Amino acid sequence: MKRRFYLVIFVTLFFLLINSIAWAKLPTAKPEDVGLSSERLNRIGATLKAHIEKGVIPGAVVLVARRGKITYFESFGMRDPTTKAPMQKDTVFQIYSMSKPITSVGAMILQEEGRLFLRNPVSKYIPELRGLEVGVESIDSTTKEMTFSTVPSQRDITIHDLLRHTSGLTYSYFGKSKVIMMYKEAGLNSPDQTLQEMVMKLSKLPLAFQPGTAWEYSRSTDVLGRVIEIVSGKSLNKFYEKRIFQPLKMNDTGFCVKAEKIDNVAKPGPQAKWPSNYRTSPPKCLLGGAGLVSTAHDYARFLQMLLNGGELEGVRLLGRNTVEYMTSDHLGSIPKEGPRYFPGPGSGFGLGFTVREVAGVANLPGSVGDYSWMGAGGTNFFVNPREELVAVFMTEANDFGIMAYYARLFRILVMQAIID
Numbered sequence: 067m068k069r070r071f072y073l074v075i076f077v078t079l080f081f082l083l084i085n086s087i088a089w090a091k092l093p094t095a096k097p098e099d100v101g102l103s104s105e106r107l108n109r110i111g112a113t114l115k116a117h118i119e120k121g122v123i124p125g126a127v128v129l130v131a132r133r134g135k136i137t138y139f140e141s142f143g144m145r146d147p148t149t150k151a152p153m154q155k156d157t158v159f160q161i162y163s164m165s166k167p168i169t170s171v172g173a174m175i176l177q178e179e180g181r182l183f184l185r186n187p188v189s190k191y192i193p194e195l196r197g198l199e200v201g202v203e204s205i206d207s208t209t210k211e212m213t214f215s216t217v218p219s220q221r222d223i224t225i226h227d228l229l230r231h232t233s234g235l236t237y238s239y240f241g242k243s244k245v246i247m248m249y250k251e252a253g254l255n256s257p258d259q260t261l262q263e264m265v266m267k268l269s270k271l272p273l274a275f276q277p278g279t280a281w282e283y284s285r286s287t288d289v290l291g292r293v294i295e296i297v298s299g300k301s302l303n304k305f306y307e308k309r310i311f312q313p314l315k316m317n318d319t320g321f322c323v324k325a326e327k328i329d330n331v332a333k334p335g336p337q338a339k340w341p342s343n344y345r346t347s348p349p350k351c352l353l354g355g356a357g358l359v360s361t362a363h364d365y366a367r368f369l370q371m372l373l374n375g376g377e378l379e380g381v382r383l384l385g386r387n388t389v390e391y392m393t394s395d396h397l398g399s400i401p402k403e404g405p406r407y408f409p410g411p412g413s414g415f416g417l418g419f420t421v422r423e424v425a426g427v428a429n430l431p432g433s434v435g436d437y438s439w440m441g442a443g444g445t446n447f448f449v450n451p452r453e454e455l456v457a458v459f460m461t462e463a464n465d466f467g468i469m470a471y472y473a474r475l476f477r478i479l480v481m482q483a484i485i486d
Contacts, residue, residue: 092363092370095135101486102130107138110479118143123444123468124335125153126461129362130480133454134370139362145462146333156363158323158331159460160342162356162441166287168310168368169302169354170229170418172294174388175309181297184229187222188289191296194269195289196222200234201245201272214244216272223277225293228286229417230396234273235284240406245274254285261302261352265292281400281415283408291354302352313381314367319360321348331359332462334443339465342443356442362458369449369456392417393437393451430474431481438473442466446473453484 097104107130114126125143129136141153176182182191189196199216206213219234227233238249252267253259259267268289274282291302298305303321311319318324323331325346333342349357367378372393376384384392395414401407402414409420412427419437422428438448444463449456459476463469 092131092366093135094139095133095137097137097483098485100132100135100137102132102137102483103485106483106485107480109482110138110476111140111142113475113479114142121335121337123461123463123472125157125332126459127153127155127157127159127362128460128476129366129456129458130483131366131370131456134374136366145330147335148333153332154330156318156330156361157460158318158327158344158359158361159445159462160332160344160441160443161358161360161365161445161460162443164360164365164439164441164445164447165354165356165358167418167439168306168358169287169291169294170392171310171368171372171383172305173225173229173290174384174392174417176294176297178385178388182225182293184224184226186225188225188228188233188293189222191293192265192269192289194266198223198234198269199272200276201243201248201274203244212244219273220276221278223273223289225290226396227277228290228293230415231281231284231286232278232397232400233284233286233289234275234277234282235268235286235289236274236282237284240283243274245272248272257349257351259351261288261292261295261354264351264353265289279400281397281402282406285355287355287418288353291352294354302354303348306358310368310383313383314371314378316360316364316367319358319364319368321352321357321359322346323359332460334462334464337465338463342462342464362460365447365460366456366458369447369458373449373451373454373456393419393421393435393449395421395423430477432477438477440469440473442469444469444472446476448477448480450481455480455484 097107110128124147127141130138141155143153145151145153145157198219200219202215204213223233238246248271295302322345331344371378372389375386376389393416396416397414409415412424413420414423419439422432422436425434433450433452436450440446444461447458457480
């Protein structure tokens with residue numbers, strides 16, 4: 067009797083587990099059933115296999131979904147070049163700046179609840195960011211040498227500025243301006259600090275430009291993460307887990323890798339510009355702009371939620387109008403040019419994504435309204451609402467040049483497969 071009781075319990079739990087796993091998976095379909103060509107999609111694999119054989123990247127995972135159904139989901143090459151372990155579809159990757167759209171969604175969840183407004187100055191939540199100075203470089207007319215001075219900011223940074231990268235903050239990775247050198251000297255990249263401590267360091271540095279006058283990729287989303295912590299009363303990892311990852315069943319996404327999954331992480335090849343840094347416990351510094359790990363399928367669930375207008379499988383994170391607002395251009399008359407304007411010609415920037423504004427002009431295929439971003443390790447994604455398409459590319463190359471190359475190549479290979 068006792069054995070039978072335990073058998074019933076075991077079978078019940080087993081089927082509950084199976085149902086839970088099945089429920090978490092996006093449905094699948096044959097490519098032709100949703101207007102894609104199997105033959106043309108296979109060009110993705112042929113191209114990646116050739117690159118892997120040449121040692122350009124160690125391996126990759128690719129997922130393409132149309133009309134809510136996965137039509138192409140494949141793994142290629144090695145997840146670890148040292149051990150030659152093969153890449154798996156559920157391999158975990160560092161997604162670097164693909165963390166930013168997740169933080170943007172977190173901020174908009176709080177706006178929908180009336181707990182913050184985009185027009186609010188950041189200093190409402192972080193008083194130390196009130197009245198910052200702005201760095202100004204100029205050439206001395208007499209000595210012809212570069213001089214540096216500061217002037218008061220004309221207005222405070224707003225939450226809107228953080229979301230669209232018009233805050234005046236910058237990164238220390240690109241360029242050699244005086245402000246960027248000051249960023250490097252301040253130790254902003256140190257892992258031995260909390261997010262709060264990093265933001266306090268930023269509060270003592272000048273801005274690179276007047277808020278709202280230019281676009282520059284920056285630590286804006288890191289600061290936004292701190293705002294989320296203050297407004298929500300939760301650490302960033304706990305906020306993500308409760309409000310985004312658990313509702314969307316993104317079971318392998320977070321600031322650290324589950325201990326049982328640590329042997330299934332992607333490692334870069336010998337050409338990588340920096341090493342990977344996976345961990346099984348959260349880091350001390352929980353950045354809003356980087357630091358998450360994820361899988362192709364987990365991230366596809368996040369993107370499908372956005373494509374569905376804020377909802378996935380009966381779980382709603384955002385209202386449809388909010389998603390449309392986020393994926394519209396928010397720069398307006400702010401200049402969209404220059405060597406550091408990553409979105410490029412024909413594109414604006416929304417609240418966490420680059421957004422295509424016109425059918426032509428851009429040097430990549432796409433549709434008006436599609437949105438995308440990428441991560442420094444080599445990951446990238448794009449969502450095309452007009453084509454009802456979600457596409458995720460994961461690799462661990464750890465090279466900015468490779469990242470940009472595959473963001474372009476992947477877009478071309480996926481878009482050419484549409485045949486309806």
